[in-house]
Amino acid sequence: MTTHSTHVHHLSKEAGRIYVWQVPVRLTHWVNFFTIIVLSLTGYYIANPYVQVSAREAYGPYFMGHVRFVHFMAAYIFVASLLLRTYWAFWGGNQWASWRALVPFFTPEGRGIAKEAFQYYMFIQREPPTVLGHNALAGFTYGIIVFYYFIQVFTGFALLGMADPGGLWWNLTSWVFPLISSQYIRLLHHIVMWLLCAFAIHHVYSAFLVDAEEANGLMSSIFSGWKFRVDPHKIEEHKERSAKAKATKTEPLKEK
Amino acid sequence: MPFETGNLKEALAQRGVSRRDFLKFCSAMAVTLALPPQFAPRVAQALEKAPRLPVVWLEYQDCAGNTEGLLRASKPTVAELVLDVLSLNYHETIMAAAGHQAEAALQETVTKQKGKYIAVVEGSIPTKDGGVYCTIGGRTALDLVQEIGGNAAAIIAVGTCAAYGGLPMASPNPTGAGGVGTVVKGVPILNLPGCPMNVQNLTATIVHYLTFETWPATDQFGRPLFAYGSRIHDDCERRAHFDAGQFVEEWGDEGHRKGWCLYKMGCKGPETFHNCPIVRYNEGTSWPVGAGHGCAGCSEPSFWDTMTPFYRRLPKIDLLGVEATAEQLGVGIVATVTGAFATHGVISAIRSKIQPIDRHEADLEEHLP
Numbered sequence: 080m081t082t083h084s085t086h087v088h089h090l091s092k093e094a095g096r097i098y099v100w101q102v103p104v105r106l107t108h109w110v111n112f113f114t115i116i117v118l119s120l121t122g123y124y125i126a127n128p129y130v131q132v133s134a135r136e137a138y139g140p141y142f143m144g145h146v147r148f149v150h151f152m153a154a155y156i157f158v159a160s161l162l163l164r165t166y167w168a169f170w171g172g173n174q175w176a177s178w179r180a181l182v183p184f185f186t187p188e189g190r191g192i193a194k195e196a197f198q199y200y201m202f203i204q205r206e207p208p209t210v211l212g213h214n215a216l217a218g219f220t221y222g223i224i225v226f227y228y229f230i231q232v233f234t235g236f237a238l239l240g241m242a243d244p245g246g247l248w249w250n251l252t253s254w255v256f257p258l259i260s261s262q263y264i265r266l267l268h269h270i271v272m273w274l275l276c277a278f279a280i281h282h283v284y285s286a287f288l289v290d291a292e293e294a295n296g297l298m299s300s301i302f303s304g305w306k307f308r309v310d311p312h313k314i315e316e317h318k319e320r321s322a323k324a325k326a327t328k329t330e331p332l333k334e335k
Numbered sequence: 336m337p338f339e340t341g342n343l344k345e346a347l348a349q350r351g352v353s354r355r356d357f358l359k360f361c362s363a364m365a366v367t368l369a370l371p372p373q374f375a376p377r378v379a380q381a382l383e384k385a386p387r388l389p390v391v392w393l394e395y396q397d398c399a400g401n402t403e404g405l406l407r408a409s410k411p412t413v414a415e416l417v418l419d420v421l422s423l424n425y426h427e428t429i430m431a432a433a434g435h436q437a438e439a440a441l442q443e444t445v446t447k448q449k450g451k452y453i454a455v456v457e458g459s460i461p462t463k464d465g466g467v468y469c470t471i472g473g474r475t476a477l478d479l480v481q482e483i484g485g486n487a488a489a490i491i492a493v494g495t496c497a498a499y500g501g502l503p504m505a506s507p508n509p510t511g512a513g514g515v516g517t518v519v520k521g522v523p524i525l526n527l528p529g530c531p532m533n534v535q536n537l538t539a540t541i542v543h544y545l546t547f548e549t550w551p552a553t554d555q556f557g558r559p560l561f562a563y564g565s566r567i568h569d570d571c572e573r574r575a576h577f578d579a580g581q582f583v584e585e586w587g588d589e590g591h592r593k594g595w596c597l598y599k600m601g602c603k604g605p606e607t608f609h610n611c612p613i614v615r616y617n618e619g620t621s622w623p624v625g626a627g628h629g630c631a632g633c634s635e636p637s638f639w640d641t642m643t644p645f646y647r648r649l650p651k652i653d654l655l656g657v658e659a660t661a662e663q664l665g666v667g668i669v670a671t672v673t674g675a676f677a678t679h680g681v682i683s684a685i686r687s688k689i690q691p692i693d694r695h696e697a698d699l700e701e702h703l704p
Contacts, residue, residue: 126648127662128599132580134589142580202682206692241606242569244554257555260641261606262632266649266661273665277672284676288683292692 099211100304104176107164108301114157115279118231119272121150126269154235161228175212181222183215193219207293211306217285224278227271234268237261344383357382367539367614368551369561381546388545389452391444392426393483395469395476396503396512397458401494402428404531407617424452427471438472445486453541454487456480456515459496459503463511481519489523489550490515493537495633498526498557505639516557523550526557530633535614536562556636558608567630568604570612573597591627601646602629609634 100108124130124146132142168178183189193215198204200216208214213221237255240248255264290297296307347357361379365372394402406429423430425441432440444452458476461468466477484490492515495501503512516524527536540559543551551559568574576582576596583591583600598605607630615622624630632642644651651658659667 128580128582130580134581134593137575137579137581140579140581144578146580200679202686205686205690241566244560244564244608253555257636260635260637262603262641262650265606266652269649269661270652270665273661273668276665277669280669280672281676284680288680292683292687294692 095308096305097211097308098304099173099175099306100300101167101173101176102304103163103167104172105301105304107160107167110156110160111164114153114160115275117153118150118157119276121146121153122269122272125150151239154232154239157228158232161232180213180218181225183218189215189218192216207289209293209308211308214289220278220281224275227275227278230267230271231275234264234271237264238268343385364539364542367535367561367610368543369564374546378542378546382542385545388541389424389444389448390455391424391441391452391483391487392455392457393480394427395456395458395460395480395497396510397494397496397501399428399457400531401457401497402426404534404616405537407534441483445483449486450488452487454480454484454490455537456484456490456492456497457494459500459512460515460518461503461510461512462518463509468510477518480515484515484519485522487522489525489544490519491525491527491537491540492516492557493527493532495528495530495636495638498528499636501528501530502639504637524557525550525553525559527562528556528558528634528636529609529611530631530638533562533609533611533614533616536610554608558634562610562614563608563634565608565610566605567607567609567611567624570610571604571624572612573624594627597624597627597629598648600629601644601648603632603635603638603642603645604630606642607632607635 125143128143130142132140167176168181183193192208192210195204195208196214196216199207212218233252233255236248237252238261240246240250240252241261243249244253259267286297286301289295294307296305300306358375358379361382362372362375365374365378368374370378392402424444425437427437430437458469460466460476460480462477466475469476471479492498496503496512497515499514500508500512500517501514503510504514514526516526525540527533527540529536536559539561540551543549543559543561551561553559554563556563568577571577573594573596576590576594577598581590581593581595583595583597585591586600596602602624604624611622611630612624615625629645631645632638635642641650647660649661651660652664654664
């Protein structure tokens with residue numbers, strides 16, 4: 080593994096394969112992926128129990144009970160994943176796993192990349208900014224998502240805590256109820272689920288788009304951890320040649 | 336009122352309440368206060384020796400529903416006698432005296448028994464425009480409650496109006512109404528919300544004071560934990576149907592006739608702390624969910640604004656004057672985002688045809704002969 084890494088590192092000076100997403104980053108990504116799907120589906124049922132169960136006496140069927148159990152278990156796994164990812168963002172991870180990616184606007188470089196990314200999405204600029212981790216705009220979006228996660232975890236445990244006044248979750252969260260009625264805490268919990276659904280659509284679309292346009296192996300990187308980087312010199316050379324070709328009215332090399 | 340002297344024991348004897356009934360009452364009180372059964376004799380002892388505790392009952396912006404609750408007993412119960420004996424130097428609705436005489440009796444209590452009497456307050460206190468929206472004997476409720484409540488040993492705010500403002504405080508709150516706690520400071524205030532409060536809880540609160548000479552422990556909203564320490568949903572007799580997934584879908588359907596869970600009909604049991612399922616109303620005969628109607632969340636602060644619509648799970652969201660449910664809003668957001676990115680995808684596809692990316696060209700060059 081060491082020799083392999085050295086080899087890659089050597090290559091990565093200019094171009095080639097780079098190991099960007101470490102194991103905890105990918106692991107938490109997929110744990111979040113699965114738990115959020117489970118939490119959304121079970122949460123939707125809990126909010127609006129649309130399934131008709133048997134009309135037998137209630138000592139037999141326990142459908143809502145099971146759905147709630149799955150929801151709570153998925154919630155605890157989700158929180159464990161968030162804790163691991165938080166540790167990795169502050170202490171364990173590499174530069175691309177850092178929490179700094181979530182607040183890109185504090186550095187001039189971040190602001191520049193965000194502007195480029197925005198112009199790319201708005202069809203003002205042709206090429207997306209070349210970055211290895213998240214581009215600044217994506218990082219900022221993930222910052223918002225982390226905030227949504229926080230709201231979901233907090234409101235979720237606040238609602239769970241109501242079943243056990245004086246218990247752990249109640250003691251940690253019940254201060255919120257004099258400020259915001261539990262009904263609005265519940266409403267928030269529901270609305271943020273829809274916002275996360277909307278994010279998922281944006282996230283998958285943008286990943287596909289950038290994967291195709293930037294040709295950096297973005298989609299496979301969340302499975303493998305590896306991304307590709309194109310040699311910037313090569314692009315410059317190509318641009319120069321194209322310009323020359325245009326000026327001399329000869330066909331560029333690419334044309335047959 | 337009926338007994339000028341003496342204590343509860345004598346009063347009970349005069350009324351012909353048997354020893355057995357009295358002890359049954361003491362056991363019931365111990366249970367209501369969530370005390371172990373061993374405490375029943377201690378409650379009985381305390382009540383027998385209890386001195387006459389002066390109580391004034393003040394009514395402001397209300398419907399007299401809590402007074403109704405107090406008087407609702409169909410037979411003279413021990414509880415009623417406890418309240419009678421201890422109480423009521425002044426009660427606007429049920430006292431025989433009127434006018435200056437009545438006000439004089441009240442003033443006498445306030446001055447002569449200062450710091451020793453209990454003020455029971457029913458109804459919200461209007462504060463807007465100097466509190467002119469509720470006056471008694473030419474004085475505003477605000478003025479009265481600050482003087483009478485401020486000189487009391489403790490205030491018991493009965494009903495949601497007195498505790499948190501209740502219906503008069505509901506948006507747009509034209510009279511600037513609020514609960515007693517918002518206008519009186521420096522005196523212990525016990526909130527017994529509910530619409531109406533349950534007399535059993537009022538009696539138990541006073542019994543707690545007589546037995547232990549302290550007020551019961553309260554939650555963050557000033558409600559005694561013995562009565563408001565767990566959710567209606569968690570004590571509900573229909574809870575098994577909730578866990579099973581058996582819900583009333585519309586009024587009068589099969590599930591409704593079978594007594595299934597009223598969750599989908601907007602029952603606010605899951606957000607309301609009260610002991611209704613255990614104590615019930617009208618001497619334990621029934622309560623809203625028992626009678627087939629969802630809980631309205633009446634013992635929660637601002638319930639009229641936060642627990643409505645009563646027949647829906649969640650509040651509606653106001654979007655520039657158009658009301659939407661959380662689901663409508665959420666599906667709308669997801670649909671909008673999907674549409675926006677679908678459009679972006681089509682434009683991106685066209686762009687990549689018209690104007691390919693330089694770096695792709697550069698990569699392609701490598702592979703060309």
